[in-house]
Each structure stands twice: as C-alpha cells, then as structure tokens.
Amino acid sequence: MSTFKEIFGTEPTVRVSAPGRVNLLGEHTDYNGGFVFPTPLSYQTYLEAAPAEGLEVYAENFKERKSRGLTEAKQGDWLDYLAGCVWVLRKHSHPVPGLRAHVRSEVPMTGGLSSSAALEVATLRALRELYQLPLDDVQIALLAQQAEVEYVGVRCGIMDQMASSVGRPGYALFLDTRDLTTRLVPLPQGYRVAVVDSSVPRRLAESGYNTRRSECEQACALLGVQSLRELSPAELPRIHALPEPLNRRARHVVTENQRVLDGVQALEQGNVRCFGELMVASHVSLRDDYQVSIPELEQLIEAELRHGAVGARLTGAGFGGSTVALVEEARYEEFKQGVMQDYPRARFL
Numbered sequence: 001m002s003t004f005k006e007i008f009g010t011e012p013t014v015r016v017s018a019p020g021r022v023n024l025l026g027e028h029t030d031y032n033g034g035f036v037f038p039t040p041l042s043y044q045t046y047l048e049a050a051p052a053e054g055l056e057v058y059a060e061n062f063k064e065r066k067s068r069g070l071t072e073a074k075q076g077d078w079l080d081y082l083a084g085c086v087w088v089l090r091k092h093s094h095p096v097p098g099l100r101a102h103v104r105s106e107v108p109m110t111g112g113l114s115s116s117a118a119l120e121v122a123t124l125r126a127l128r129e130l131y132q133l134p135l136d137d138v139q140i141a142l143l144a145q146q147a148e149v150e151y152v153g154v155r156c157g158i159m160d161q162m163a164s165s166v167g168r169p170g171y172a173l174f175l176d177t178r179d180l181t182t183r184l185v186p187l188p189q190g191y192r193v194a195v196v197d198s199s200v201p202r203r204l205a206e207s208g209y210n211t212r213r214s215e216c217e218q219a220c221a222l223l224g225v226q227s228l229r230e231l232s233p234a235e236l237p238r239i240h241a242l243p244e245p246l247n248r249r250a251r252h253v254v255t256e257n258q259r260v261l262d263g264v265q266a267l268e269q270g271n272v273r274c275f276g277e278l279m280v281a282s283h284v285s286l287r288d289d290y291q292v293s294i295p296e297l298e299q300l301i302e303a304e305l306r307h308g309a310v311g312a313r314l315t316g317a318g319f320g321g322s323t324v325a326l327v328e329e330a331r332y333e334e335f336k337q338g339v340m341q342d343y344p345r346a347r348f349l
C-alpha cells in the first residue's frame with residue numbers, strides 16, 4: 001500500500017472517512033418522498049487530502065493516479081465522483097480550487113452497498129475541512145446526491161448519502177425523505193445485521209432503476225398526486241385500479257412506507273420478531289410487485305431464512321447485489337455455515 005507522502009511527496013492536511021450503508025427497510029421509497037431505514041456499515045472509505053489547483057488523486061484500490069482540471073469534462077471513471085463534488089461546491093458558490101487526495105475504500109464496489117455515496121461524502125468532508133466551508137451533515141448529503149445525479153449522471157435518491165453522512169454506528173437511521181427529518185433507533189442487542197453479497201453484479205440495475213422511477217411518475221400522474229408518499233394504505237383500492245404494472249409499483253411503495261413506520265415502532269419496542277417479519281414482507285413486495293429480484297437473490301434469501309435468520313431481504317436497488325438478514329448473535333456461525341453450504345457464492349461482509 002502506498003502512502004500520501006510516497007505519492008505526492010508531502011504530508012496530507014486532513015484525514016477523513018465515510019461509511020457505506022445497508023438498508024434494513026424501505027426500498028425504492030426515497031425517490032417517492034417516502035420513508036427509509038438504513039444503517040451505516042463499519043466499512044469506510046478513507047481520504048487523506050491537501051489543498052490544490054484542480055484534482056490530483058491516487059486511488060489505492062485501483063493503484064491508479066489521475067489528474068483533472070476544473071474545466072475538463074467528466075470521463076465516466078472513478079475520478080468523476082471527486083470531480084463532481086468539487087463541481088457541485090463551485091456551483092453553489094463555494095470557490096474551492098480543487099484537491100490532492102489519496103483514497104482507499106473498504107466498501108465493496110459491486111454489492112450495492114453505496115461505495116459511491118461513501119466516496120462522495122468523504123470527499124465533501126475533506127473539502128469542508130480543507131476550505132473551512134460552513135456546511136452541516138445534511139447539506140453534505142444533499143450536495144453528494146446532486147454531484148451524483150447532475151455530474152456523474154446516476155439518478156439516485158437521497159438515502160445512501162444521508163445514511164453515510166448522518167447515520168451513526170450501532171443505530172438505524174429513520175429518515176423521512178420528504179423533509180429530511182431523522183431519528184436514530186438503536187439496533188437490537190444480541191442480533192447481528194448480516195450483509196451477504198450474492199456475487200451477482202447488478203447488471204440491469206441502472207436501466208431497471210430508471211424504468212421503475214418513470215413508472216412511479218406515471219402512476220402519480222394517473223392518481224393525480226405529486227408523489228406516491230401522499231397515499232396511505234387506505235387508498236389501495238384506487239391503486240389496484242391502475243393498469244399493470246403501475247398498480248404493482250404503487251402498491252409496493254405505499255405498503256413499504258407503512259412497513260418502515262411499523263418496523264421503527266417494532267424495534268423501539270424491542271419486538272425483533274415483528275421486525276423480521278416486516279423484512280420478509282418487504283422482500284416479497286420487492287419480488288412480486290416491484291419486480292427487482294432475481295433467482296440468485298431468491299436462493300440466497302431462502303437459505304438465510306432456512307438457517308435461522310429472523311428476517312431477510314434484498315437490499316439496495318436489486319437486480320443482483322446484496323441481501324440483509326437479521327440473525328441472533330448466538331446462531332450466527334451456524335447460520336453462516338448453512339448459507340455457505342446452500343449458496344456457495346455467498347460473500348459475507
């Protein structure tokens with residue numbers, strides 16, 4: 001591993017980090033103004049930085065050094081995430097001249113665990129410190145999302161950046177994406193949040209994700225609402241009258257929002273079994289109504305439930321990537337062995 005000093009010949013001025021996330025409940029609700037319930041991972045992206053003109057960055061994971069001027073266009077590479085952060089700050093009249101950085105990430109890059117949000121939040125934290133910018137953690141999350149949507153060109157919601165910027169280890173973050181209010185809820189004692197990668201890359205994720213987003217917009221137009229958040233489960237009969245597959249998409253979002261509210265209450269009351277059942281119900285809805293599961297995720301989740309998980313579901317956008325399961329600490333080893341046997345490609349975090 002190379003150090004900042006070895007790469008750039010000087011010492012860094014700031015050292016920051018930001019975590020990846022796993023979502024416990026509330027999937028595909030963030031771009032519908034709904035509720036989400038993610039928790040930060042212990043896996044971090046580390047960034048050491050110093051002031052500079054333009055970007056000069058070394059990525060330890062790729063053993064690659066790249067530079068870019070402030071007026072150069074995006075290239076479709078990893079440097080876009082850092083360049084997007086500088087770009088978005090300048091767009092908001094923070095005249096940052098650039099940065100020199102050494103980046104190292106522990107967050108797996110293919111499992112749907114928000115390695116990009118972690119990189120953006122770490123970059124913005126470094127720039128905040130380097131140039132004394134008056135930004136709070138919620139503003140950092142919003143800027144990170146704007147960099148990803150407008151510069152990198154991925155139309156994501158706000159969940160990942162908020163989980164990385166505002167989340168706290170040991171807590172799940174109950175977030176209302178409509179007004180960005182949050183509440184931290186302690187994770188249950190005696191249980192492990194098991195994050196397991198299916199090892200299937202999320203190949204169709206981007207096109208599938210965008211299709212789902214526009215289906216939600218079509219459902220809103222037909223129902224005469226600004227966002228699906230405005231609808232409660234009492235309005236399901238109206239939703240059922242929509243044409244296929246808009247009825248399914250809207251039903252998922254509306255019932256998923258309710259599951260987050262019920263799940264937060266269950267965890268606050270120490271009812272882990274109930275929370276587990278809500279995770280399973282969320283998965284069924286993602287599989288049948290939102291249709292973002294794939295056969296491998298089904299096999300993995302079945303194995304997790306068979307080997308003792310109180311709840312398990314796909315996490316993130318779907319179409320591959322990771323699952324999240326809740327497992328009693330005392331049964332974790334047995335769970336892991338069993339899952340490995342039934343789904344040998346499982347990668348445990």
Ligand code: GLA
Pocket residue numbers: 026027028029030031156157158159160316317
């Ligand atoms: C991706 C996006 C998030 C969210 C999830 C689905 O992770 O980045 O904003 O929409 O998918 O819940």
